[in-house]
Amino acid sequence: MAIIKQAQRQTLGQLIGANNPVVSVPDDSQRQYAWTKKEVDVFWSDIEKFNEARESGRESSSEYFIGPVVTITADSVQARSLLDGQQRITTSTILIAAIRDALWGMATAEGMSSANNIQRDYIARKSGRKDPIEYFLVLSLFDRDFFRDHIQDWSEITGKCPRIENPSRPSHRLILDAYNYFRAKIGNRLEAYPDAEDRLDYLDSLRECLINGLVFVEIQTPSSSDANEVFETINSRGKDLSTVDLVRNFLMEKSRSGLEKDRVNDAWRSLLDGFMRREEIEKFLRHFWVSKNGDVKSHSLYSIIRKELSGKFDKRPQVYSVGAFSAELEGAAGRYADLITSSTGHAEFDASLGEVRSMSADALYPLMLSASGVVNYSELQTLLDASISYYVRWTVVGRRESTLLEENLFSAAKEISNGASVEGVIRRILGWIPDDETFEADFREASIPKQSQSRYLLAKIEQYLRAEAEVHEEIALGDGKVFVEYVYPQKPAEGMRLEDHEAWVSRLGNLTLLAGKKNSNVSTLPYSDKGHLYSSSALLVSSQTEIEELWDETNQKWRIEGIEARQQRLAKIALNVWPSGTRWL
Template sequence: MAIIKQAARQTLGQLIGANNPAVTVPDDSQRQYAWTKKEVDTYWSDIKKFKAARDGGKDSASEYFIGPIVTITDKKVSTRSLLDGQQRLTTSTILIAAIRDALWNMGSTEGASTANNLHRDYIARKAGRREPMEYFLVLSLFDRDFFRDYIQDWNESTGRSPGIERATRPSHTLISDAYSNFTNKISAELSSCVDVEEKLDWLDSLRECLINGLVFVEIQTPTSSDANEVFETINSRGKDLSTVDLVRNFLMEKSKSDIDKQRVNDAWRTILDGFERREEIERFLRHFWVSRHGDVKSHSLYSTIRQNLSLHFNKIPQLYGVGAFSAELESASSRYIDLINCNSGDAAFDASLSEIKNLSADALYPLLLAASEKANYTQLQDLVDAAISYYVRWTVVGRRESTLLEENIFGVAKELFGGAQTDSATHQICEWIPDDETFHADFMEASTPKSSQSRYLLGKIEAHLRNMADVDEVVVSNSPIVHVEHIYPQKPGSEWRLDEHDTWVNRIGNLTLLNGRKNRPISSLPYSQKSSIYDESVLLVTSRTGTSRIWNSEMEWWRVEGIVERQRDLAELALSIWPSGKHWS
């Protein structure tokens, strides 16, 4: 049971004001800045509504409760370490900085003076000329320097921040995006003001809403373990729950030495620097765990990890500790980054990884992560190709329940981690791949409403046709100059619309590829008015697969039998492109 010293009402100005102890995000806990445009927009919308009600004199709008925060405080409350509330406090500070800069940019003496006072009271100040800068919100080591450079180290003479630090992590980009977002929103609001006086009044009203109207409940705890327990309880039901953050907090809590803590921070630094988006980090952590222990759902991932690792960490003597786990996590993250970025160094393997990426076949990553721990990438070619064939035949074309495929793939990954050989894993997957008769029948009925999957299937067929014709290969998957074309249009004029439009429009036999920007007026025309475009196309899947069969030139009408015939021909090609398990026997 967590110990709570007290829960006190605090305005934003009381939390990060100059006369209060600085709020510090400790290096051994919490996460990086994570609010995207969606969360920032919601925050701004709430503040605007609150400001409007407050300006209107509504009694109910005297305060706006923004939620609890959790801090670790000493007996004298001379220091405060922040365990929960970082996103809201950081975003609020960014908005104060945007107000500060808008005031300075008024070009008036009053605006500059007010900007300087706002900065000194709620962002940062120097007590004396030779004293170090005092920051009222101190972020953790991963964001600290960038946040100071971009938001807090502000020159009162020029009204500018240094701008020396470059955004090197996803959280840095989100900080700069949030600032730009607020700056643009404030500028839009000020554009309707008639003069400088009205602009200054509007900005002062916004400042007052934030500083004195924004209210938190600060839950003060005496130790990090108490704070972590409260933090987990508060986050157990909401969107703010972050498995990555909770796992890092847990590892820090279980660290028995500074060396262990440093090992955790080293691992997290590698992870944060290696991924472009926070969602990728969340996905990696789940796939890492699945690659070793089998399937676990995202919502129960943290509790599963905590329970499993606690059994190891609490053993006496401890044979497997925080340092070992962190090292394994760091090593796996480097390989995972290679996999999702198609950067193995082997051209054939990277081409297969590109297929996985184009298909969004995320279920295959735990398999490759487990296999790559004990084998180099060139040794995994058969495994990855068999897995892709399984995925295409089962999920993309067959439209079968993906849960079963995931259970199978995750189970093989766990066996690989346990010591199974790559060849046996490939053999196991081959047994699950639907046979040629089943795949052919599935392909004949297949529709692909997702453009990305249509592009992938048609792109592979195009590459196969070019290989058969011994002509130069053209890469079309995800190419910006190639688009998926519906021969019978998606939006035909009423006079050209088939009675069973939805049945036929997304059938693979009705789809092809065209080079160049999609011309919507042309794409909705009957075949007779665009046939020359198909006939002259450099893409063989368009010019050599009988698209003309879909149009009855005598009746001047669409021919659904032609879609069936063309799809049958494409199905025959598909048998070789995505072979059955016998191919690897």
Template sequence: MAIIKQAARQTLGQLIGANNPAVTVPDDSQRQYAWTKKEVDIYWSDIKKFKTARDSGKDSASEYFIGPIVTITDKKVSTRSLLDGQQRLTTSTILIAAIRDALWNMGSVEGPSTANNLHRDYIARKAGRREPMEYFLVLSLFDRDFFRDYIQDWNESTGRCPGIERATRPSHKLISEAYSNFASKISAELSSYSDEEEKLDWLDGLRECLINGLVFVEIQTPTSSDANEVFETINSRGKDLSTVDLVRNFLMEKSNSDIEKQRVNDAWRVILDGFEKREEIERFLRHFWVSRHGDVKSHSLYSTIRQNLSHHFNRIPQFYGVGAFAAELESASNRYIDLINCNTGDADFDVSLSEIRSLNADALYPLLLAASEKTSYTQLQDLIDASISYYVRWTVVGRRESTLLEENIFGVAKDLTASAQIGSATRQICDWIPDDEAFHADFMEASTPKSSQSRYLLGKIEASLRSAAGVDEVVVANSSIVHVEHIYPQKPSSEWRLDEHDTWVNRIGNLTLLNGRKNQPISSLPYSQKSSIYDESVLLVTAGTGISRIWSSEMNWWRVEGITERQRDLANLALPIWPSGKHWN
């Protein structure tokens, strides 16, 4: 059971004020800044509502409880290490900085002096001209320098921060976006006032709401293990739970030396610098674990990792420690980044990876991650092509249960990590690919409401037609170059609408590709008014696959039999493009 020294009510001003111990996010136990526009907007909305209620003078609206924070404090409470609450404190500091900058830009004498006082009292100050800067909120090593450069190292003479650091990590971009969001919202509010005094009063009221009205409960614990236990309990049911952060905290807790802690930080630095979005890091961690241990759902990933690794880390003698796991994680992250960015250096393999990305076939990444640890990408071409065929025939066209495909793929990945060979893995996948008869029957009935999947299927058919005709290949998968066209329109006028509209509109036989941006008025026209567009297209899937069968010139009406006929022809073309398992046996 965790030891709690005390739970104390604290206003924001008491937590990060100049006369209180600095709040420091320890390098070994905390997440990076993670609030997106959605969370920042909710925070702003709550603050605005609170300000309106507080301005009314009602006693019931004098405070706004924003939640608990968890700190590790010494006996005299002269230092405070923050374990939980970083997102709220960081966002509050960013909003104070936006108020500071708005005050500076007022143009009056009072504005800049008030801005300087606000900065010194709640963001950072120097006790003397030769003294180092004292920061009231100190972020962890992954965000510290950028936060100081962008928010805290403010020049009282120019009213500007240096802005030297580049936003190299997802958390950096979120910090700058949060500031810009607040600055824009404050500017919009001030625009409704014409008088300078009214603007100053409004900004001062917002400052007072934050500093004296925003209330936390600070849960003080004596050790990091106590704080971790409280942290996990608080986050076990809420949105703030981050598997990536909890895993890192756990690894730090289990580290037996500063060397191991440094190894974890090194791995996390590579991971944070390598991915564009935080969601990609979360997805990588799950795929990494799945590639070694089989399927596990996102909601239970952390508990599974903790239980499994605790078994290894607690063994005496220890054969597999924190350093080894961190090294594996770092190595896998580099390969995973290459996979999702289609940047392995093998041209053919990268083309296949781009197909996976077009299909959003994320379930294939654990398999490729496991396989790429054993051999070169060149030797994995059959494996990736068979996997794509399996995914297209089973999921995209066949609309079969995707969870079964995932279980199969994840199982093969686990076997590869253990001892299986690439050849046996490929053969196993080939055995699961639906045969030609089943695929043809599925294709004949297939509808693809997702334009990305339709574009992919038609783009591959176009490439096959051009190859067979000896025509120079063109890129058709890029949405800026082509769009998916519904021959019988998605939104026809009432006089041209089929009774069974939903049955036919997304059938593959009713879809084609056209160059250029989609023109909605043209797309909604009947066939007779846009047939020349199809006839003149440079794309063979449009000009050469019998689109005219979908329109009866004699009846001046849609011919649904033509959709079926065209879909049969496309199905015949599809068979060799996404071959059955026999192709690799």
């Protein structure tokens, strides 16, 4: 059970500032800055409402409780190590910096003086000309330098931060987003005050609201193990901490030396630098675990990782260490980034990976991650092609329950990690692919309302038709180059609507591709007014699949029979585009 020294009420001004112990985020725990616009927007809205209530003079509005923070506080209380509350305190500091810069931007003596006071009292200061800067909030190594460069290292002469370091991690971009958001919001509020005195009063009121009005409960603990236990207990009841952060804290806790802790940090640098968005890191961690251990759901991932790895790390003698796991994680992160960005350097393989991305077929990534750890990318084309055929026939067109497909692919990934051959796994996948008769029947009835998937299906059919016709010139089929066209319109003209409109409008027989920019006005026209767009199109899926059968020229109406007939023709083509297991053998 965790030891808690004390829990006490603290205002923001009592947590950070010139007269308080420095608050630092330890390098061996916690996460990077993670608040998105959603959280920052809620924070700002709460602060504004609270500030307005304070100005009303109501005693009940004198304080705003923002939540607990967990610290490791030595007996001398010369410094605080922050284990929980980083997001709120960091965001508060960013808002204080935005107030500082708004004051400086007024270009008045009082405004500039107030800006200098805010910097010295609540962000950072130098005791003497040759003394180092003292930062009142010190972030962990992944964000520390960037936060100083863009928020804390502020010049009292120029009123600016150096801003030399470019944002290279998701957390860096979020820090800038939060700052820019606050500057814009403050700027909008100041426009309502044409008088300089009123502007100063508003900014001073906002500062006072933050420094003396925001209230935390600081839970002080004597050691990192106590703090981590409190930290995980608090975050198990909310969404304040991600699985990625919990796993890193756990690995730091289990590290037996400084060298192992460095190894964990090296792995986390790879994760932070290798992915553009935090969501990609979360997805990678799950897919990495699945690729080695089989299916596990996101909500239980951390508890399973902790249980499984604790058993291995605590064994005597130890045969699997934190360093070994971190090395595997780092190596896999690089390969995973190659896979999700289609940047392995092998043109055909990368094109197929692009298909996976366009379909959002995430279930294929653990298998490819596992296989890429044992053979070269150039040897994985057949495995990927078979997996794509399986996914298209089972999920995209067949609309079957995806759970079984995921279980199959995840178990195959685990088998490869445990030593099974890639060739053996390919044979298993070929046995799972629905046969031609089933696929053709599914395709003939398929309705695909998701445009990313219908674009993919039609684009692949287009590529097949071009190869068959020996049309060799390149044509861009990626996003933004072609659009999905509803031959029978989504919003037909009055009197032209089919009786069972919803059943037919997204049928594949009613969909085609056109190049260029979508013209919504043209889309609603009857066939007689837009048929020339299909017949003259350079895309064969539009010009050579008998789209004209969808329109009854004599009676000037849409033909359901035409949609069905065209879809049957597309189904025949699809058999060759996404082969069954027997066609691979």
